[in-house]
Amino acid sequence: xxxxxxxxxxxxxxxxxxxxxxxxxxxxxxxxxxxxxxxxxxxxxxxxxxxxxxxxxxxxxxxxxxxxxxxxxxxxxxxxxxxxxxxxxxxxxxxxxxxxxxxxxxxxxxxxxxxxxxxxxxxxxxxxxxxxxxxxxxxxxxxxxxxxxxxxxxxxxxxxxxxxxxxxxxxxxxxxxxxxxxxxxxxxxxxxxxxxxxxxxxxxxxxxxxxxxxxxxxxxxxxxxxxxxxxxxxxxxxxxxxxxxxxxxxxxxxxxxxxxxxxxxxxxxxxxxxxxxxxxxxxxxxxxxxxxxxxxxxxxxxxxxxxxxxxxxxxxxxxxxxxxxxxxxxxxxxxxxxxxxxxxxxxxxxxxxxxxxxxxxxxxxxxxxxxxxxxxxxxxxxxxxxxxxxxxxxxxxxxxxxxxxxxxxxxxxxxxxxxxxxxxxxxxxxxxxxxxxxxxxxxxxxxxxxxxxxxxxxxxxxxxxxxxxxxxxxxxxxxxxxxxxxxxxxxxxxxxxxxxxxxxxxxxxxxxxxxxxxxxxxxxxxxxxxxxxxxxxxxxxxxxxxxxxxxxxxxxxxxxxxxxxxxxxxxxxxxxxxxxxxxxxxxxxxxxxxxxxxxxxxxxxxxxxxxxxxxxxxxxxxxxxxxxxxxxxxxxxxx
Amino acid sequence: xxxxxxxxxxxxxxxxxxxxxxxxxxxxxxxxxxxxxxxxxxxxxxxxxxxxxxxxxxxxxxxxxxxxxxxxxxxxxxxxxxxxxxxxxxxxxxxxxxxxxxxxxxxxxxxxxx
Numbered sequence: 001x002x003x004x005x006x007x008x009x010x011x012x013x014x015x016x017x018x019x020x021x022x023x024x025x026x027x028x029x030x031x032x033x034x035x036x037x038x039x040x041x042x043x044x045x046x047x048x049x050x051x052x053x054x055x056x057x058x059x060x061x062x063x064x065x066x067x068x069x070x071x072x073x074x075x076x077x078x079x080x081x082x083x084x085x086x087x088x089x090x091x092x093x094x095x096x097x098x099x100x101x102x103x104x105x106x107x108x109x110x111x112x113x114x115x116x117x118x119x120x121x122x123x124x125x126x127x128x129x130x131x132x133x134x135x136x137x138x139x140x141x142x143x144x145x146x147x148x149x150x151x152x153x154x155x156x157x158x159x160x161x162x163x164x165x166x167x168x169x170x171x172x173x174x175x176x177x178x179x180x181x182x183x184x185x186x187x188x189x190x191x192x193x194x195x196x197x198x199x200x201x202x203x204x205x206x207x208x209x210x211x212x213x214x215x216x217x218x219x220x221x222x223x224x225x226x227x228x229x230x231x232x233x234x235x236x237x238x239x240x241x242x243x244x245x246x247x248x249x250x251x252x253x254x255x256x257x258x259x260x261x262x263x264x265x266x267x268x269x270x271x272x273x274x275x276x277x278x279x280x281x282x283x284x285x286x287x288x289x290x291x292x293x294x295x296x297x298x299x300x301x302x303x304x305x306x307x308x309x310x311x312x313x314x315x316x317x318x319x320x321x322x323x324x325x326x327x328x329x330x331x332x333x334x335x336x337x338x339x340x341x342x343x344x345x346x347x348x349x350x351x352x353x354x355x356x357x358x359x360x361x362x363x364x365x366x367x368x369x370x371x372x373x374x375x376x377x378x379x380x381x382x383x384x385x386x387x388x389x390x391x392x393x394x395x396x397x398x399x400x401x402x403x404x405x406x407x408x409x410x411x412x413x414x415x416x417x418x419x420x421x422x423x424x425x426x427x428x429x430x431x432x433x434x435x436x437x438x439x440x441x442x443x444x445x446x447x448x449x450x451x452x453x454x455x456x457x458x459x460x461x462x463x464x465x466x467x468x469x470x471x472x473x474x475x476x477x478x479x480x481x482x483x484x485x486x487x488x489x490x491x492x493x494x495x496x497x498x499x500x501x502x503x504x505x506x507x508x509x510x511x512x513x514x515x516x517x518x519x520x521x522x523x524x525x526x527x528x529x530x531x532x533x534x535x536x537x538x539x540x541x542x543x544x545x546x547x548x549x550x551x552x553x554x555x556x557x558x559x560x561x562x563x564x565x566x567x568x569x570x571x572x573x574x575x576x577x578x579x580x581x582x583x584x585x586x587x588x589x590x591x592x593x594x595x596x597x598x599x600x601x602x603x604x605x606x607x608x609x610x611x612x613x614x615x616x617x618x619x620x621x622x623x624x625x626x627x628x629x630x631x632x633x634x635x636x637x638x639x
Numbered sequence: 640x641x642x643x644x645x646x647x648x649x650x651x652x653x654x655x656x657x658x659x660x661x662x663x664x665x666x667x668x669x670x671x672x673x674x675x676x677x678x679x680x681x682x683x684x685x686x687x688x689x690x691x692x693x694x695x696x697x698x699x700x701x702x703x704x705x706x707x708x709x710x711x712x713x714x715x716x717x718x719x720x721x722x723x724x725x726x727x728x729x730x731x732x733x734x735x736x737x738x739x740x741x742x743x744x745x746x747x748x749x750x751x752x753x
Contacts, residue, residue, distance in 0.1 A: 517665035517698075542694075542726040549696045553664045602739045605708045610697040610734055617733055 005038050009086065013038050016079055026066035030083055032059055053077050058084035105137070123244055124157065130203075130237040131159040134215050137233075138199075138226050141217035145203060146173035148210045164216065168192050173212040176200035184222045197222055201230045204238040206245070211238070256319075263293040263323035270330050276302035279575060280376040280498055283308065284466035287491035288437075288474065295322030295367070296435045296489035297330045301337050307376070309337040309345075312433040312493050313369030313388060313410075321363055329356060329367055329410070335627050337371070338634075345371040345384035346407075346418035353386075353410045353418070360411025368409045370433050374425075374495065381423045381431060381495075386410045390439060390451060392458055396428035400458045402451060425497045430462055430469070437490035441477050444484045449477055466494040506534035508573040515559070515566035515585070520552035523570035527581065534574055540637065543618045547635055548572075548581050550611040559587030559631060574639075581635040589626040590633075652681055655748050657688040662699035662727070671702045678706070683715030686748050689722040695730050707740065718743045 017028040017040035029039040037060075051064040053076045062080040064072070131143035142160020146169055156166045172185065185191055185198045199222040203211035213234050218226070267289060275283050285298050295315030302308055311333045315326045332355055336348045348371050360366050370391055372383035385391060387409035394400045407418045423431070434454075441449040454473065461472040470492050477490065507530040513519040524545050531541035552568065560566035571582040592612065599613040600606040615622060621636035654677045662670065674685070685706055689695070707717040719740045722728045731737045 517663070521661070521663070521665060539725065542729060545694070545726065546696060546729060549663060549694075553696065553698055556664070599734060602735045605704050605739075607701045607705050607708075608697075610700065610730075614697060614730065614733055 005087075006090070009083070010038060012086075013083070014040050016082075017041065020064055020067065023072065024067055025064050028065075029063045030080075031061040031063060051076050053080050055080050055084045058088055060084050060087070123241060126237055126241050126244060127157040128159055130213060130233060131157070131215075134213070134230055134233055135159070137229060138215060138222075139219050140199075140215045143213065143215045144169040145213050146170055146211065147203075147205070148173070148177075149208055162194070164195070164214075165192070168195070169214060172198055172200060172214050176212050176214075177202075177210050183227045186221070199226060199230060201227065201234050203234045203241075205241050259320045260291075260293060263318075263320050264289060266323040266327050267293055267297070270327050271297065272299055275300045276308065277577075278302055278308050278374075278376060279577070281308060281374055282466040282496040282498055283310070283494070284470050285310065285312075285491075285493040286470055286474075287435075287489060288486070289489045290437070290486045292318050293323060294318050294435075294437065294489035295326045296437065296491040297326050298491050298493055299330060299334055299337075300493065301334065308374045309372070310374070310433070310493050310495070311337065311369060311371045312435065312491060313367050314435045314437075314489070314491070315367040316365045321365065325356075325360065325363070325365060325367065328359065329369070332356065333369070333371065335625050337373075338623075338625065338632075344420040345373050345382055346420040349384050349386055349407070349410060349418040353414060353416060357411055357414035361414075366409045366411035368405070370405075372431070372433070372495075374497075379425045379497070381425055382420050383423075384418050384420050386418060388433065389436060390432075390434055390454065392430070392432040392434075392455070393423060394430035394432070394458055394462055396426050400430075400432075400455045402455070427497060429497045430458070431495040431497075432458060432469075433493045434473075435489060435491040437486075437488035438473065438477055438492070440488065441481050441490070442484055442487065443481050449480050453480065466496045469496070470494045506530075506574045506576070508571075510569060510571045512567055512569045514564065515552075515556045515568050515587070516564060517553065517556060520549065520556065520568075523552070523572070524549045527570075527572050530572060531574070531579070536574070536579070536639070540579070540639070544579055544581065544635075544637055547615045547618050547637075548583075550614050551581075551583060551633055551635065554611050555583060555585050555587065555633075558590065559585045561588070563587075577639055579637040579639065581637075583633045585631050586629055587631065589631050590624060592624075594622050594624070651684060652677075653684040653686065654682045655686045655688065657690075659691040661694045662689075662692050662702075663694060663696045664698035667698040667702050670699070671705070674702065674706045678709055681713075683710050683713045685710060685715075685717045686720065686743070687717065688720040688745065688748065689727060690720050690745060692722045692727040693724050695722065695727040697730065697734075700730055700734065700736065703740070704736070716741065720745050720748065 013030065020028045021041065027039060027041060030037045050066060050068045051072060052061060053073065054061040060080060060083060062076050062083075064076055127145050130145065134140070134143050142158065142163065144156060144158040144160070144164055147155040147157075154170060156169050158164060158166075158169065175185070176182070180202055183199055183201060185200070191198060196217045198214055198216045199218070200212050200214050203213050205211050213230065215230060271287055272285070275285055277283060283300055285300050287296050287298055289296070295317060296313070297315070298310070298312040300308065300310045313326075313329065315322045315329060329352065332352050333348060336351050349369065352369070368387035368389070370383060370385045370388035372381055374381050384407065385403070385405040386407045387405045389405055391403040391405070392400045393403055406421060408416060438454055439449055439451050453476065457473050457476045458469070461469045464472065473492065474490065509526065509530060511523045511526060513522055527548055528541050528545045531544060548570070552570070555568055556562065566585065566587055569584045571580070571584075573580045594612070594616055597612045597616050599617065600609045615635065618637075619635045620638045621634075623634040625632045656673070658670070660666070677685070687703060703717065703719070710717055717740060719742050721742050728737075731740070
């Protein structure tokens with residue numbers, strides 16, 4: 001680099017040169033590397049130089065023509081010295097100014113970077129900013145970021161007009177991360193042909209992530225200040241990335257927690273709190289939900305006839321979508337089974353599939369479900385299985401048998417026709433329906449619990465009660481899994497057939513009447529008579545009759561509003577434990593919540609509003625369902 | 640000084656109604672009609688003899704409450720002879736009207752009722 005000769009230098013040189021002319025010199029020149037920087041008076045270089053002095057420090061020379069007297073050498077040397085000092089001071093000043101400008105520039109850029117990062121919490125944008133700013137400040141062709149996390153795919157982010165091969169970027173990062181004290185790699189080493197130089201610094205994000213920033217092809221070479229600057233930028237962006245990750249995680253966690261909470265509440269709310277018991281059958285069912293709620297559901301429904309309906313299913317997926325579909329599925333099964341105008345379980349599944357296929361298809365989900373109906377009077381179990389597994393029948397004198405599902409899950413094809421299978425039951429037979437959360441449970445080594453272990457436990461615990469069998473199985477799965485967390489819901493229904501008691505049904509009758517005050521007396525009197533014949537106390541008989549009378553009056557007044565063509569079917573039945581009274585009408589659905597019904601204060605002398613309150617105070621259970629144009633009230637009185 | 644006599648006369652009309660059988664939603668309108676007639680003929684006091692009522696429901700009760708409400712406006716009252724059957728008295732207890740209606744013995748029916 002040649003020092004710049006300014007006008008001021010020229011003036012000084014001229015006046016000094018004038019002195020030389022006076023002592024006989026024809027020309028004086030200042031040179032650097034053989035080139036003339038300045039000469040005075042306008043040079044005549046034809047004659048031989050007489051005096052030549054050179055300054056080793058600055059590389060400058062002074063040449064005087066026409067003077068040979070060696071006494072002038074020191075004078076020439078001092079003149080050269082003056083100019084060397086002058087030029088070098090100027091150069092220093094220039095450098096200093098340039099450095100100041102650059103520092104200023106970098107500070108401004110860092111400030112801008114801070115401002116820009118504050119506005120974004122998006123990872124790719126942050127990485128873009130990181131590389132863009134580094135490029136801008138360090139005059140490099142391009143840059144890249146490599147993020148490595150154990151068990152995850154390595155992320156390579158690049159900003160460059162001529163991007164690096166991702167493999168090269170990764171190789172550079174690997175090389176650097178092995179020895180992070182070495183930041184600069186030059187062409188002579190292992191760099192690919194198109195790379196002149198690369199500088200690597202660490203991007204401090206979090207311990208489990210190894211990350212590095214690379215910048216390549218700087219004009220000139222990377223310097224120690226570059227490393228410092230790159231580290232400062234990387235440090236800032238790293239902290240912001242950490243914030244971004246924490247923010248993203250917090251948002252995600254909050255969303256998941258809310259969703260999981262709701263899903264869990266839905267699931268808990270719809271699963272039955274107690275399992276109804278019927279004569280001749282020991283039934284138990286339970287569901288242990290996983291932390292991340294699956295879509296398991298079950299239900300056990302007693303009917304006024306000597307039958308018990310049970311269902312167990314598993315909606316694919318987890319969380320909110322599964323919970324919503326599960327609750328819809330559960331409701332349809334419940335109402336279809338409880339008011340079963342259907343004699344066979346497959347009819348319930350047909351209806352479920354018909355009603356829900358479109359909803360399931362819309363979200364790409366489906367449900368496995370097994371629906372069974374135990375007829376204790378006939379000692380038969382009828383069931384329909386849409387893809388549910390495992391289902392075991394353990395005959396009293398035989399080994400547990402796995403019953404394969406005969407039909408495909410619900411919600412896949414709306415044209416499927418489900419089928420019903422029947423089993424003859426003997427005293428001591430076991431029937432177990434479970435969700436795949438049992439056989440597919442894993443231990444810390446990744447092994448599955450499997451069907452064989454399940455079969456073995458069923459075989460050894462067969463003498464126990466239904467509840468104890470379920471508990472034994474749950475305990476065995478828990479012991480097997482050890483510290484491995486529960487991945488999926490575990491749901492089970494256990495039925496154990498016992499000897500049916502004699503003459504369980506005391507009466508079971510159905511009467512259809514027109515909805516008017518006169519005809520409603522028939523079922524009331526019929527009920528009274530049936531209860532009397534069943535040797536049930538006058539007290540109970542009277543309050544059952546009053547309840548039915550009040551319910552029917554209500555239906556005449558409200559469901560049919562006095563319309564004479566309305567019909568009501570009244571079913572009445574009793575076993576040793578309970579009296580069931582059920583009405584079915586096709587009038588206006590009731591808009592009443594039993595828990596909001598209270599007895600009016602007699603002092604108010606209200607002329608109505610007593611009916612439902614009376615029923616509520618007399619009956620043990622009141623249920624109401626309205627579906628497909630039919631309204632069904634069920635009153636239960638425990639004996 | 641001769642005796643000064645001031646007299647006023649008050650006629651209290653008391654209806655004594657004896658019921659037998661089922662007093663339910665089907666029968667209630669007939670009873671209501673009879674009571675309406677009495678009330679429009681200025682009867683302010685009613686005695687219902689429920690001794691032989693086999694069954695009483697909320698529609699039947701509503702008639703008794705309606706009569707009580709209207710007679711009270713005329714400073715009248717309603718008294719009941721308690722039913723023998725639990726099926727009839729149950730609703731009076733459930734609704735706590737046993738604490739609102741005054742009950743009397745069968746032997747106290749008119750004229751000694753008031």
